[in-house]
Amino acid sequence: MKLYDIIIIGGGPIGLNCALEAQKAGLSYLIIEKGTIVNSLYNYPLYMTFFSTADKLEIAEIPFITTAPKPGRRDALEYYQGITRQKSLNINLYEKVLKVSQDQNFLVETSKATYQAKKVIIATGFYDLPNxxxxxxxxxxxxxxxxxxxxxxxxxxxxxxxxxxxxxxxxxxxxxxxxxxxxxxxxxxxxxxxxxxxxxxxxxxxxxxxxxxxxxxxxxxxxxxxxxxxxxxxxxxxxxxxxxxxMTGYLPDFEFLKNAGIELIGDCLNPLYNEQTMETNVPGLYLAGVVCGGKDTHLWFIENSRIHAEIIVKHILASSN
Structure with a gap:
């Protein structure tokens, strides 16, 4: 079984950004996504317009070009899926992660296979479960x-x-x-x-x-x-x-986080992680993106969580030296 440096759970914008940072650092990685590329955006209303301007949605300093003042769902799908093709990101689609466990390394069990990695990043967002x-x-x-x-x-x-x-x-x-x-x-x-x-x-x-x-x-x-x-x-x-x-909102999969060993705190079930490194209470297991907010799903979004990828990969590189 191949041992990856990093397995990234979730192929949304932040998961893709984590992969781009890993690729830039020369680390082996695999993204595992339960649906299509940026699956949550795909399931947004067909005519949705983002609150943010295009530059605020960019990842890896790759320009997001659109003629509209604010991009819509289709613009975002073209941008993020285009990056995945252009950068030849290593991603498995329509494969649901069932369990993350730890032996000497992490074992990631999915609906199709089991994978092994030194580190795991959970970037699953919150759009899966209705509130x-x-x-x-x-x-x-x-x-x-x-x-x-x-x-x-x-x-x-x-x-x-x-x-x-x-x-x-x-x-x-x-x-x-x-x-x-x-x-x-x-x-x-x-x-x-x-x-x-x-x-x-x-x-x-x-x-x-x-x-x-x-x-x-x-x-x-x-x-x-x-x-x-x-x-x-x-x-x-x-x-x-x-x-x-x-339209009562959506929640992260708290059961999945808990089963991975992540401690959830308070009424908002905030996952425990180090804000300086994004590492959870489980060594080598990181969070990125809106999943960090627990029930407070308005705390993180693409614009302010893009930085998580750089923080995580920097910490992984430092801890491996």
């Missing part, structure tokens, strides 16, 4: 935790749960394709993190009554033909409904 509401009816076919495009919801009664960027995009797009949209928001206002050029649009649609919005509301149950929730006055509301878009 469930745990209400009756959440598992009905009409409920979706992922949104791709508005066309299936034309002329339908749609409830959108949440008030972050994904919820606002879903609300506005489905509304403009003829859906009757109701927003159910557990906070008192639209999230402050919503893209600044979109926020006035949703606020004006709510103000004019084109889109119904219930603030300080809590979903109680979802049925085949309705959604039941408690409004800000604690009154039970039942609204006729065809589809529910539960």
């Amino acid at each position: 469930l509401m745990n209400v009756k009816g959440e598992d009905l076919p009409k409920v979706n935790h992922y949104y791709s495009e508005p066309y299936p919801y034309a002329q339908q009664k749609v409830a959108v749960i949440g008030s972050s960027n994904s919820a606002i995009d879903a609300t506005l797009e489905t509304y403009r394709k003829g859906a009757e949209v109701t927003m159910i928001i557990r906070h008192s206002e639209i999230s402050k993190s919503v893209k600044y050029w979109v926020k006035p649009d949703i606020e004006n649609r709510i103000k004019e009554g084109s889109i119904a919005a219930y603030f300080n509301a809590e979903v109680i149950e979802i049925t085949a033909h309705a959604i039941i929730f408690k409004d800000e006055n604690q009154k039970i509301q039942t609204i006729e409904n065809d589809f529910v878009l539960a």
Whole structure:
């Protein structure tokens, strides 16, 4: 069995950046990705526009060129998948990592094989597991935790749960394709993190009554033909409904991290790692990217976690001398 210097779990932008740093340092590496290249970006809404400008999404100082002021999903797919081809990155696709264990070296067991490495970097992001509401009816076919495009919801009664960027995009797009949209928001206002050029649009649609919005509301149950929730006055509301878009956020795979031996701390289940090296409490096991934030998935993103790759590879090189 080949012994790699590094195995990188996750082929998103930060995982690719780790591979580029390893390649530059002359280290042998393998990326293992459960889907396609930058799989999470592939599963983003089809017409999504990034908050960041293109230069903030660049990795390895490779220019991200786009004519739009802010790149969209397709631009990002072309950029990151193009880098993977151009740099001939060593990546296994559609191979899910099941377990990371340690003997003399690390053993990484996947759905297809077992690999051996001196060091492991987990760069799995957080888009895999929906943050469930745990209400009756959440598992009905009409409920979706992922949104791709508005066309299936034309002329339908749609409830959108949440008030972050994904919820606002879903609300506005489905509304403009003829859906009757109701927003159910557990906070008192639209999230402050919503893209600044979109926020006035949703606020004006709510103000004019084109889109119904219930603030300080809590979903109680979802049925085949309705959604039941408690409004800000604690009154039970039942609204006729065809589809529910539960844009309640996503979480890292905490069970996978725990099984790898990583200690999780506090209510946010923050993984324990050294901020100077990105090494976890398991020697030789590193974290990179948004997975570092635990439940606080807004703490890290591409723009501010690109540096993790350089930090990790620098520490690996220093510790091997």
